[in-house]
Amino acid sequence: MAVEPGEPKGRQGAAGSALATSVEVEGVRREFGSFVALDGVSLAIRPGEFLTLLGPSGCGKTTLLRILAGLDVADAGKVRIDGQDVGEIPAHRRPVNTVFQSYALFPHMSVRDNVAFGLKMKKVPAAEVVRRVDRMLDLVQIATFADRKPAQLSGGQKQRVALARALINEPKVLLLDEPLGALDSKLRKELQVELLALQRRLGITFIFVTHDQEEALVMSDRIAVMRAGRIEQLGDAEEIYERPRTRFVSQFLGTCNLIEGKATRREGLAVLVETPFGELRVEGHGAPATPTPDSPRETLTLAIRPEKVRMSPAGEEGENRVPVTVRELIYIGSETHYLLDAPGGAILTAYAMNARVGSQGFDLGKAATAVLPPAGLLVLDD
Amino acid sequence: MAKKGAKPGLEIRFGERLTPARQAVRSALTSGPGILWVTVFLLVPLLAVIAMSFLTRGSYGEIGLPLTFENYTRLAGFGAFGFDPLYPLVILRSLVLAAGTTLVCLLAGFPLAYFIVRLPPRGKQIALTLVVIPFWTNLLIRTYAWQILLGPESLAAKVASALGLAEAGRPLYPSLGAVYLGMLAAYLPFLVLPLYSSFEKLDWSIAEAAMDLGADAPRVLRHAILPQVLPGMIAGMILVFIPAVGQFVIPDLLGGARTVLLGNAIQQQFGASRDWPFGAAIAFVGMAIVMLGLSFYARTAGKDSEEALL
Amino acid sequence: MRKPSLPLWLWAAVIFVFLYAPIAVVIVYSFNSARHGGPWQGFTTDWYGKLFDSREKIDAAKNTLILGLASTGIATVLGTLLGYGLSRYRFPGKKLFSRLMYIPVVIPDIVMAIAMLMFFSLIRDRLGLFDLGMTTMIVAHVTFQIPFVAIVIRSRMIGVDPAIEEAARDLGATAFQTFRHVTLPMILPAVVAGAMLAFTLSLDDFVVSFFTTGPGAGTLPILIYSSVKRGITPDINALSTLIVLVSVIGTLAGLFFQRPRRSSGES
Numbered sequence: 020m021a022v023e024p025g026e027p028k029g030r031q032g033a034a035g036s037a038l039a040t041s042v043e044v045e046g047v048r049r050e051f052g053s054f055v056a057l058d059g060v061s062l063a064i065r066p067g068e069f070l071t072l073l074g075p076s077g078c079g080k081t082t083l084l085r086i087l088a089g090l091d092v093a094d095a096g097k098v099r100i101d102g103q104d105v106g107e108i109p110a111h112r113r114p115v116n117t118v119f120q121s122y123a124l125f126p127h128m129s130v131r132d133n134v135a136f137g138l139k140m141k142k143v144p145a146a147e148v149v150r151r152v153d154r155m156l157d158l159v160q161i162a163t164f165a166d167r168k169p170a171q172l173s174g175g176q177k178q179r180v181a182l183a184r185a186l187i188n189e190p191k192v193l194l195l196d197e198p199l200g201a202l203d204s205k206l207r208k209e210l211q212v213e214l215l216a217l218q219r220r221l222g223i224t225f226i227f228v229t230h231d232q233e234e235a236l237v238m239s240d241r242i243a244v245m246r247a248g249r250i251e252q253l254g255d256a257e258e259i260y261e262r263p264r265t266r267f268v269s270q271f272l273g274t275c276n277l278i279e280g281k282a283t284r285r286e287g288l289a290v291l292v293e294t295p296f297g298e299l300r301v302e303g304h305g306a307p308a309t310p311t312p313d314s315p316r317e318t319l320t321l322a323i324r325p326e327k328v329r330m331s332p333a334g335e336e337g338e339n340r341v342p343v344t345v346r347e348l349i350y351i352g353s354e355t356h357y358l359l360d361a362p363g364g365a366i367l368t369a370y371a372m373n374a375r376v377g378s379q380g381f382d383l384g385k386a387a388t389a390v391l392p393p394a395g396l397l398v399l400d401d
Numbered sequence: 402m403a404k405k406g407a408k409p410g411l412e413i414r415f416g417e418r419l420t421p422a423r424q425a426v427r428s429a430l431t432s433g434p435g436i437l438w439v440t441v442f443l444l445v446p447l448l449a450v451i452a453m454s455f456l457t458r459g460s461y462g463e464i465g466l467p468l469t470f471e472n473y474t475r476l477a478g479f480g481a482f483g484f485d486p487l488y489p490l491v492i493l494r495s496l497v498l499a500a501g502t503t504l505v506c507l508l509a510g511f512p513l514a515y516f517i518v519r520l521p522p523r524g525k526q527i528a529l530t531l532v533v534i535p536f537w538t539n540l541l542i543r544t545y546a547w548q549i550l551l552g553p554e555s556l557a558a559k560v561a562s563a564l565g566l567a568e569a570g571r572p573l574y575p576s577l578g579a580v581y582l583g584m585l586a587a588y589l590p591f592l593v594l595p596l597y598s599s600f601e602k603l604d605w606s607i608a609e610a611a612m613d614l615g616a617d618a619p620r621v622l623r624h625a626i627l628p629q630v631l632p633g634m635i636a637g638m639i640l641v642f643i644p645a646v647g648q649f650v651i652p653d654l655l656g657g658a659r660t661v662l663l664g665n666a667i668q669q670q671f672g673a674s675r676d677w678p679f680g681a682a683i684a685f686v687g688m689a690i691v692m693l694g695l696s697f698y699a700r701t702a703g704k705d706s707e708e709a710l711l
Numbered sequence: 712m713r714k715p716s717l718p719l720w721l722w723a724a725v726i727f728v729f730l731y732a733p734i735a736v737v738i739v740y741s742f743n744s745a746r747h748g749g750p751w752q753g754f755t756t757d758w759y760g761k762l763f764d765s766r767e768k769i770d771a772a773k774n775t776l777i778l779g780l781a782s783t784g785i786a787t788v789l790g791t792l793l794g795y796g797l798s799r800y801r802f803p804g805k806k807l808f809s810r811l812m813y814i815p816v817v818i819p820d821i822v823m824a825i826a827m828l829m830f831f832s833l834i835r836d837r838l839g840l841f842d843l844g845m846t847t848m849i850v851a852h853v854t855f856q857i858p859f860v861a862i863v864i865r866s867r868m869i870g871v872d873p874a875i876e877e878a879a880r881d882l883g884a885t886a887f888q889t890f891r892h893v894t895l896p897m898i899l900p901a902v903v904a905g906a907m908l909a910f911t912l913s914l915d916d917f918v919v920s921f922f923t924t925g926p927g928a929g930t931l932p933i934l935i936y937s938s939v940k941r942g943i944t945p946d947i948n949a950l951s952t953l954i955v956l957v958s959v960i961g962t963l964a965g966l967f968f969q970r971p972r973r974s975s976g977e978s
Contacts, residue, residue, distance in 0.1 A: 090877050091418045110417060110880045123878035127896045136892075137882035188882065417877050424800050427886060431796025435789040435857050436808050442854045443815055443823065446830035450822075453829060509726060516723045519715040528723075530966065535730045537908075537962040539915040541932050542951040545939045546733030549740060586730060640817075647819020649918060654939065664821045671825050671922065681829070684822045691818060699810075 039066030040101050040114075040191035040224050042087065047096035049082055049248075056082040058248035059096065064226065065240075069218050071227045073235040074245035075271070080228045081120075083245075084194050087226065089113045100191060111140075116185035117194040120201075122177045124169040130180050131156070131165045137188040151187060158217075159183040175206045182214075186221070195227045199234065211237055232272045236260065244268050261324075262304040264400045269322045276328065276367050277399075278321040289393060292319055295363030296341040296391075303397035320399045327395030328369035330357065330379065333386035339396075341389045343367060345381050355379060359389055447688065453681035472682035488666070492686060495663040498652075499645035502584040503638050506592040509585060510637070514593050514630075518600040529597070536590040544654050547583050548574060551655075575657025583651040588644070592637035599633025639698040646694075647687045663687050734955055741948035758949040768934065768950065775930040778845065778920075779913040782852035787906040789853070790860025794905075795894070797861065798868035799876075815855040816862075824922035827851045831923065844925030851923045852913045859912060860905035863969065867901035904968035911961040914954065 042064040049057040057079045064070050072080035085091040087098060089110030098105050105113055116137070125133050134155055138148045156162040159179045169177060178198055185193060195214075199207045215238050218225045229235055235242050236256045243253045244267075252259060252268045260272050269275035280294035289302045301321060333342065343359035346366065352373075359367040367389055371379060381387045419427065455468045478489045517528045535543065551557050551573035561567040573579055608625040616624065649664025656662070661669075663683060670680025715723070744755040762768055797809060815823065827850075831841045841847055871894065879889040895902070917932040924933060931954060938947045 088881055090881065092420060109423075110877075111883045111885055115881075117878070117881045119874050119878055121872065121874050123872065123874040125875060125879070125893055125897075136879070136884075140879075140883040140885075140888055140892075184878075184882065417873075417880055419800075425802060428796055428800040428802035428805075431792045431800065432802070432805075432808070433796075435793030435796075435861060436812070438789055439812065439815065439854060439857055442827065442830070442850055444811065446826035447814075447822075449829055449833065450826045512719060512722045513726050516715045516719040519713065519719070521714075530963075531727060532730070533966070534959055534962055535734060537911055537915070538734060538955050538958045539917070539932060539951070541915075541917045541935055541939075542737060542955060543733040545935070545943060546737045546951075548939070548943060549736050550732060586733060589726070589730065643817055644819055647821055649819070649821045664819065667821050667825060671828060677829065680825060684825055687819055687822050691822075695813075695817060 039222055041066045042192055042224060042226070043097075043099040043102075044083070044087070045097045045099070047083065047086060047093045047098065049079075049086065049091065049094050055248050057086075057093070060245075060248070060250055061096075062243060062250060062253065064224060067222050067224055069215070069225045069227065069238060069240045071229060071235040071239040071242045072245055073229060073232060073242050073271070075230055077247075078245040079248040080230075080245050081196055084117070084196055084226065084228050087192070088115055088117045088194050090117075114191040115194060116188050116190040116192075117196065118178075118181045118185050118198045120196045120198065122169075122181040122198075124177055124180055124184075126169050129166050129168055130161060130172070133169070133180055134183045134187055136184060141188075155183045155187045159186075174202050175210065178202065178210065182217075186217075186223075190223065192224045192226060195225065197229055198227075200229075200231075207234070214238065236272070244271060246271075262397060263322065266320065266322075266399055266401055269399065273324060274368065275322040275324055278323070278365070280319050280321060282319055290398065292321060292398075294321070295365060296361060299339050299391060299396060300393040301396040301398060302393035303395060320401065322397050322399050323391055323395050325356070325368040325370040327392060328367060329390040329392065330369055330371050330381050331388040331390050332380070333388055335388040335390070339391045339393060341367070341391065342386065343389045344386050345383055348381070348383055357381065359387070361389070450681045450684050450688075453678055454685045456678045456681075458676050458678050472679045475679065476682055476686060488683075491661050491663060491666050491683075494661075495646050496690070498580065498584070498662060499642045499648075501581065502588055502645045503592075503641045505581060505585050506589050506641050507634070507638060510589055510593040510596060511634075513589075514596040514600050517593075517597055518603070529594075532590050532593055535586070540587055541650055543586060544583050544651050547579060547586070547655055548572070551579055551582075574655045575660065577656065577660065579655040580652050580660060583655045584645060584648065587648075587651060588641045591640045591644070595633045595636040595640065596630060597633070599630040599636075603629050636698065639694050643691050643694040643698075646690050737948050737955065738952045741945060741952045743945055743948070745945065758946045759953075761946050762949055762953075765946070768931075768946075770927075771929050771931045771934040774845065774928055775914065775932075778848055778852060778930060779910050782849045782856060782913050783906055783910045785849070786853045786856035786860055786909045787902065790857045790905060790909070791864050791898075791902050793857060794861040794864025795868060795890070795898075798865045799873075812858045812861060815858050820855075820916070820918040821922075823855065824851075824919045827854070827919070828922045842925060843923060844928045847923045847925065848920055848928060848930070851919050852916065855916075855919065856909040856912055860909050863901055863905040863908065864898060867898045867969075871897055900968040900970075904965045907961050907965035907968065911958055911965070914958060914961070 042062075044060055044062040044064075047057050047060045048055075060079070060083060072083060074080050082091060086093050089105070089108065089112075093106070100114065125136065128136070131152060135148050135152045138151060143151075153162070156165055159182055161176060161179045161183060164172065164176065169180070172180065181198070198214075199210055202210065211234060214225075227235075227238065239256060241253060241255050242259050243250045244259060245251065246267050252264045254262075259268065263269035263272070263275065266275075266277065269277070278294050278296065278299070280292040280299065283291045283293050283298065285291070286300075289300050292299050292301055299321065303323075331340070341361055343361050345357055346360045347358040349356040349358075355371050355373055357369045357371065359369060361367045369389055373379065454472050455470070456465060457467055457469050457471065459465065476488045476492070478484050478486050513532075517525055517532075520528055549555065553572045555573075558567065558571070558573050561573055567573055603626065607629070608621050611621045611625040647664050647667075648662070649668055652660050652662045652665055653668070663686070667680050667683045667687065670676045670683065674680075740751075741758060742754050742756060743751055744757070745752040793812075797805070827847070828843075831843060831847050834841045835843075841850075875897070876889050876894060879893040880886075884892065915932070917936060920930050921933055921936065924930065931950065935947055935951060938944060
């Protein structure tokens with residue numbers, strides 16, 4: 020499924036650096052026996068960008084990463100780095116380095132020797148090796164244990180060594196395979212910030228794999244959400260979150276209320292959809308072009324994020340108002356989450372900020388109205 | 402490297418994936434020399450043995466055509482002078498000895514394996530090491546030592562004559578009993594190690610459940626323990642049987658000239674008698690038995706138990 | 712799990728006595744001052760001294776050592792490469808060859824011995840190579856040593872995380888550099904263990920040596936055999952004791968180097 024890169028909004032990548040490299044993946048396919056790991060994936064990665072491949076286990080993100088590294092070979096399709104087809108180039112000659120999930124540090128070598136490895140393989144003169152290693156150790160703040168062996172390091176320290184070992188070779192692209200997965204959450208957050216700062220500073224294209232959606236949102240210029248060997252959606256954080264295109268994407272990042280309905284007619288840029296909650300006006304991104312009762316997109320799925328659903332006192336009339344009963348209410352300090360019984364047996368979720376002092380006024384078991392703002396309602400592709 | 406947390410079977414990794422051409426080159430450079438060596442210096446010679454067994458030995462000792470089955474018919478007992486059970490008996494005797502050795506090893510080794518598995522971890526290590534050490538010592542030395550142990554003035558001989566089992570002042574060898582003793586001492590580790598492996602993996606809760614349900618010890622053994630250790634037991638038994646069939650040194654030193662077994666018979670043909678085609682035929686029969694045993698082993702046992710021996 | 716009961720202890724003791732009796736008696740009788748291998752007459756270490764006077768024994772010892780070292784050297788190299796190749800690469804017929812590799816392990820040594828004897832004779836008749844002697848013995852020993860070394864190395868390689876070799880490749884190492892700088896140092900203890908086992912195998916071998924040996928190339932086991940055939944003498948016991956000692960040390964060292972290690976490549 021070919022995906023066009025959207026317009027980057029919000030954060031910009033650290034492009035413009037002379038070192039920045041573009042990577043293109045075209046129609047890459049990889050099968051393991053009868054299991055299809057990658058199903059014709061295409062992707063264009065911008066120079067200097069921090070791109071995240073996000074998805075659940077088994078979606079193919081690590082397989083794609085390994086193909087980029089040269090550690091795996093695609094069954095079909097092409098990979099281009101700076102416009103050059105690298106399919107024939109083996110892993111050790113690609114201008115690409117990897118930070119492995121298990122760090123894969125060489126257990127019999129000290130930190131210093133681990134970091135120096137890539138340079139030694141390229142037969143860089145000894146004096147220069149020392150100089151560059153020292154600089155890299157300082158950059159990643161591991162100089163104090165340069166002479167220890169990996170077995171004597173903590174997880175966070177090993178991660179830094181793995182990073183240093185990869186970066187010292189000045190790769191055009193750095194691949195990171197869930198590097199923060201094994202760390203506790205406080206350390207993770209610290210390292211997320213550090214990694215991001217490092218990337219900005221160096222201007223190298225980073226391709227980052229994770230299954231943690233929060234991590235993806237925090238760090239990335241753009242996110243490619245993957246499932247079952249395909250990219251479901253590609254875009255920057257805001258776009259992916261605010262305007263998911265499929266059910267999967269809408270549920271993978273945050274949660275979404277899903278409402279089935281039939282399109283009745285169009286009014287300008289909006290679409291009117293008949294749902295169990297009555298007729299809803301939909302103005303969010305994704306509204307189909309010509310909904311008619313006999314068009315192929317007759318049955319639609321609408322999505323709206325819980326934080327967009329507004330709680331109102333019962334009995335309120337008007338467009339996009341749904342009478343509900345508070346089934347459950349969960350107080351989380353800064354927010355209150357409501358589970359609402361809606362007409363037709365459906366359940367709506369709404370998040371409300373506790374902006375006012377004191378109770379919101381919507382108690383358990385009481386009736387209320389859920390307002391679904393037209394701009395917050397999207398039509399999904401599936 | 403299996404991806405941690407991935408659903409089993411979804412992500413399969415064998416390390417870096419290489420193009421077929423590169424795999425071929427790397428395989429050739431690494432596995433190639435070793436495989437080539439063993440093929441040239443063992444597999445080809447074994448094929449030569451098979452070929453040789455169909456040749457004729459001339460009256461001056463030269464070997465050549467015509468091709469013949471004579472060597473095999475002679476082995477089956479139909480020699481030049483009518484039916485002579487000599488060689489069929491040799492084969493039979495070897496099989497019986499191997500089977501007997503296997504049985505004796507099993508009877509002796511089963512309690513031992515059970516004993517070791519009940520030791521604390523440190524004790525297990527020590528016990529296993531103690532079992533392994535004699536195994537790696539020179540078989541020849543261990544075997545001739547039995548001549549000393551069974552000599553005319555030895556403790557064993559004195560006890561045996563006191564019990565009336567043997568004449569006083571005579572050594573207890575050469576004899577079939579001595580051969581069995583030697584074989585037991587040589588092959589016990591072959592059986593104990595795989596059997597112990599099975600015991601290690603045993604699920605004792607089944608035995609406990611059986612006892613809970615009122616089964617007595619023999620029943621528990623038969624229904625709860627035996628089925629579980631069967632794979633290791635069979636592996637061990639085959640590992641004893643196969644080499645025991647072709648054993649040469651032990652019958653030679655402890656059985657004397659009267660006990661002719663496969664190993665001795667082969668040695669004779671390549672030594673004094675110089676009848677290579679016939680010796681090759683005997684060797685082929687030995688090989689066939691080994692191959693049969695191996696295929697039986699491959700079908701019943703699990704993984705590479707030979708590695709357990711190391 | 713309950714500690715073993717008394718009957719089990721007794722049985723185990725009997726078995727261990729049984730297993731070690733031959734070794735023990737050889738060691739004990741090597742100090743026996745009785746001349747012709749008769750019953751115990753007194754303690755002496757003379758026989759050990761006599762060993763060094765015997766031209767025959769010194770030559771045999773030399774041959775055994777040369778044979779052991781040469782064959783171990785070759786077998787360790789080939790076996791390590793084989794073990795590594797089998798664990799990392801695939802090729803057509805790999806499964807078949809893997810099974811074939813076990814043949815030297817299970818085959819009766821006499822069959823292997825005569826097969827090689829025949830093979831060498833055939834070659835000698837046609838090509839004039841391979842006169843029976845040290846060369847043929849070395850070749851024969853390497854043949855049964857290779858699978859053992861390969862098995863040891865392959866077992867060890869299973870514990871080596873493939874990601875580590877991938878990391879080396881990712882960082883720019885060729886396959887050879889990866890093996891030399893990363894893999895080999897990691898499996899070195901196993902290589903040493905394999906070498907020790909191979910050496911012990913060579914030292915212990917009698918049957919194969921017997922059939923592939925030639926004039927002037929007699930080894931210690933062959934010497935012991937012919938001596939025993941003539942009647943056991945105490946100096947043979949002394950010799951055997953020394954050999955047993957070397958075997959035991961070799962085995963223990965081999966086991967020591969094969970201990971499961973903490974840092975076997977898993978971070």
